[in-house]
Amino acid sequence: MSSGMSQPEPNPIVACTVSRDVQNFDLLIEDMEMALGEAWGDLGFAEALAFFSQPEAESLEFIALAMDHEDEENLILMGEIITQAKASGIAVILIAEDVTPASLHQLLRKGADEFVPYPLPEQELQMAIDRLSTPEVEPATEARPSPQLKTGPSREGAVIVVHGLAGGSGSTTMAINLAWELALVDADNPPSVCLIDLDLQGGSVSTYLDLPRREFVLEMMTETETMDEDVFGQALLAFEDKLQVLTAPSDMVPLDIIDSDDVQRVIDMARSHFDYVVIDMPKTLVQWSETVLNAAHVYFAMLELDMRSAQNALRLKRALQSEDLPFEKLRFALNRAPKFTDLSGKSRVKRMGESLGISIDLQLPDGGKQVTQSADHGLPLANSAAKNPLRKEIAKLASSLHELGRSDAEAA
Ligand SMILES: Nc1ncnc2c1ncn2[C@@H]1O[C@H](COP(=O)(O)OP(=O)(O)O)[C@@H](O)[C@H]1O
Numbered sequence: 001m002s003s004g005m006s007q008p009e010p011n012p013i014v015a016c017t018v019s020r021d022v023q024n025f026d027l028l029i030e031d032m033e034m035a036l037g038e039a040w041g042d043l044g045f046a047e048a049l050a051f052f053s054q055p056e057a058e059s060l061e062f063i064a065l066a067m068d069h070e071d072e073e074n075l076i077l078m079g080e081i082i083t084q085a086k087a088s089g090i091a092v093i094l095i096a097e098d099v100t101p102a103s104l105h106q107l108l109r110k111g112a113d114e115f116v117p118y119p120l121p122e123q124e125l126q127m128a129i130d131r132l133s134t135p136e137v138e139p140a141t142e143a144r145p146s147p148q149l150k151t152g153p154s155r156e157g158a159v160i161v162v163h164g165l166a167g168g169s170g171s172t173t174m175a176i177n178l179a180w181e182l183a184l185v186d187a188d189n190p191p192s193v194c195l196i197d198l199d200l201q202g203g204s205v206s207t208y209l210d211l212p213r214r215e216f217v218l219e220m221m222t223e224t225e226t227m228d229e230d231v232f233g234q235a236l237l238a239f240e241d242k243l244q245v246l247t248a249p250s251d252m253v254p255l256d257i258i259d260s261d262d263v264q265r266v267i268d269m270a271r272s273h274f275d276y277v278v279i280d281m282p283k284t285l286v287q288w289s290e291t292v293l294n295a296a297h298v299y300f301a302m303l304e305l306d307m308r309s310a311q312n313a314l315r316l317k318r319a320l321q322s323e324d325l326p327f328e329k330l331r332f333a334l335n336r337a338p339k340f341t342d343l344s345g346k347s348r349v350k351r352m353g354e355s356l357g358i359s360i361d362l363q364l365p366d367g368g369k370q371v372t373q374s375a376d377h378g379l380p381l382a383n384s385a386a387k388n389p390l391r392k393e394i395a396k397l398a399s400s401l402h403e404l405g406r407s408d409a410e411a412a
């Protein structure tokens with residue numbers, strides 16, 4: 001006997017996936033079905049924003065906002081979706097594939113409740129959903145766990161880049177000694193430091209620290225899609241147990257053998273495991289320079305008081321500005337700077353800065369023969385010529401960078 005009397009209520013939708021295209025996240029589809037049967041829908045980014053204010057959205061308990069690397073360009077939109085969802089009393093589970101820690105951090109700060117990496121680990125979505133619905137028994141004393149930490153040890157290392165504007169302007173010397181001074185900066189609580197030689201061809205970090213160049217580096221750098229922390233760790237070499245070094249590959253390779261994604265992944269990986277990531281860059285601009293520039297917290301451009309440096313500084317400035325890249329991130333550092341007493345030298349520095357329209361923020365003294373000798377012995381200056389004026393200046397720089405980072409961390 002059929003009657004039209006008891007039409008079952010259509011299942012209210014209790015959750016939605018929100019993504020560029022949910023088909024990119026087929027494991028999420030499976031897990032949503034497993035957890036919710038039919039009681040969920042899928043929305044695009046723009047649709048989601050429109051939907052939150054509709055009456056049908058009232059039954060919505062959470063959204064699973066799924067994003068990958070490409071969506072990072074739309075971080076503002078994603079942030080807005082989170083804000084609006086939260087304002088409508090809807091919880092947000094962030095599902096992220098290949099998204100940088102910086103972006104994740106930003107989205108979690110917008111109020112995303114849970115973070116699950118994609119591909120989804122077994123049961124992870126269900127567990128995140130369960131956590132959403134457990135009444136908040138947050139004891140006041142217990143800090144809320146940082147969701148990011150679930151995927152492994154997660155730091156947010158500062159990225160410090162050194163780029164010599166002309167060959168021999170001291171980029172590698174600066175990168176090595178700065179990395180080493182950072183490792184020594186606080187004996188009681190030494191920060192972890194990773195030094196990365198991205199000067200793939202000229203790379204002399206290994207020579208200056210007397211470390212072998214290994215074939216495995218190239219393999220790791222060109223297969224970053226499958227790189228995990230073990231693989232990354234294997235590519236590193238320790239200098240005196242205090243500094244981890246990713247040397248340049250053993251073979252002379254073209255600079256574009258790696259691409260922006262590779263570089264981004266390596267930087268992300270390093271950042272998530274070290275307090276400081278120091279990068280020595282090639283002197284030419286490459287396809288992935290922009291990636292490094294964007295990742296950098298501080299970007300030192302090393303120059304000398306000569307025509308070559310001046311011309312290259314100008315070229316770099318024009319190149320960055322024409323591409324709308326953050327030129328203001330550059331901190332110009334003058335190597336082999338004239339002494340205080342050298343008045344004509346000092347006025348030349350001033351004129352150089354003015355004529356290039358740059359401010360020379362840092363001056364490093366000539367350290368004489370000791371600097372090259374130290375490198376020849378495979379040692380940082382601190383270990384071979386601790387009183388060298390160049391060493392002292394770099395040590396000062398390291399401690400001021402460290403102080404800065406700490407006061408930022410306290411302010412946050
Ligand atoms: N401030 C300095 N005082 C003395 N020698 C220096 C100084 N900076 C660099 N050098 C020496 O100059 C040479 C080139 O430096 P390097 O760091 O290899 O430059 P880059 O990496 O920019 O090519 C090296 O022999 C190094 O020891």
Ligand SMILES: [Mg+2]
Binds near residue numbers: 173
């Ligand atoms: Mg070099």
